[in-house]
Amino acid sequence: MTLLAEARAPAEARTKPSRRKPRLAPWAFIGPAIGLFTVFFAYPLVASLVQSFQTDERGETVWAGLANYRRLLGDPLMPTALGNTAIILAIQVPLMLVLALLLAQILNQSWLRMRTGYRIAYFLPAVTTLVAYAIVFRVLLRADSGVLNQLLGLVGLPGVDWLNDPVWAKVALIASITWKWTGYNMVILLAGLQAIPREQYEAAAVDGAGPVTTYVKVVVPQLRPVILFCLITSTIGTLQLFDEPYLLTGGGPDNATLTPIIYLYQVGFQQLDFGYASAIAWVVVLLIGALSLLQFKALGRRG
Structure with a gap:
């Protein structure tokens, strides 16, 4: 041993x-x-x-x-910022996702030539620097000598004060965000479409399903997780919106494009009230969590 x-x-x-x-x-x-x-x-x-x-x-x-949280309840600017964000969220996100899905469906067709070139062209705005594209949009939307107003003048329409009118400033902001992020979501949705086996389209055709029925019964259910991902990330990005309105309009005119993050910036870094700014930040975090949970509950279930 x-x-x-x-x-x-x-x-x-x-x-x-x-x-x-x-x-x-x-x-x-x-x-x-x-x-x-x-x-x-x-x-x-x-x-x-x-x-x-x-x-x-x-x-x-x-x-x-x-x-600080009780102060938020009586702050008139916070409801304004949340209301502006709600309008942008309700219009821009569905519009962007519909356009992205439509473009992804077109670029997924085998008969389309130069598909790679189109994909790159649509995705390029997503990698464009925010400052550069904001400057381009300010030049395009300038009231006196903007390219867009010049085009309107050629067809006999009056010019629009895009960045200094409360309503048109929101329209300009929605258009700029849609232009930048549609291609990004298109690439994600295109990847989801390409992951669907071709045999399922052939099986639907054998069963007599038309294009609309095939899209509703075959494509959409399998794209549900991808659409949910794009919806949640777009919602989070909208609630955190800062760069575009800050560079294009500065939150104006008359707080028409003020967002919670711009207001947080003004309170924290201009007024140096960091405690109140932190409270605003955590309210935004709670809103993001609540909306993400609602979207996941609504679209995350399987049929």
Whole structure:
């Protein structure tokens, strides 16, 4: 027994280090990612939540409880910002998704030539820098010498003050967002269409289904997860809308294009009221979570 124990001892000594290394190796690889996540995401998230219950008094940060959230209930600008966002969300997101689905369906046809060129052309706006495309739209929509008003003049129509009229400013903002992000959603929907087996179209044709019936009964049900993804991401992007209205209109005219994130920026970085800005941010987070959950419940169920 003693000789057997002595023979096993070196073997166990050799195997112990090799057993420990696989356990430490994963942590060595994911450690930097966890550190970056903690420093740049988790800590700011928790800090902003704590800060939403604080306020500044005479240069000192004091606990305010729910005072910032009660202040939101009586703030006239917050309903304005949410109302503008609701209008954009109700018009722009469905319009963009319908256009993206229509373009994806056309570009998925085998008879279409130069499909790759069309896909690149429609996707290019999504990778265009925000500042560049905002400058282009400001030139196009300028009231006095804008290209669009010049085209309207050629057909005998009066010019429109696109960026200084409350109604037309919303129209210009919706058009610019739709132009930029339709191609992005089109590529995602096109990938979903290409994942549908060709045999299912042939089976529907054998059963006597027409194009509309095939699209409703075969294509749409299988595209449901992809459509849901595009809908949720587009909704989140709309609720976080900042760059386009800030660069095109600055939130005006008369707060017609003011969004919650622009208002958050004004409160936090212009008025330096970070506690109230944090409360606005968390209200937006709760709205995003609630709308995403509703959309998932409505479209995530299987038929």
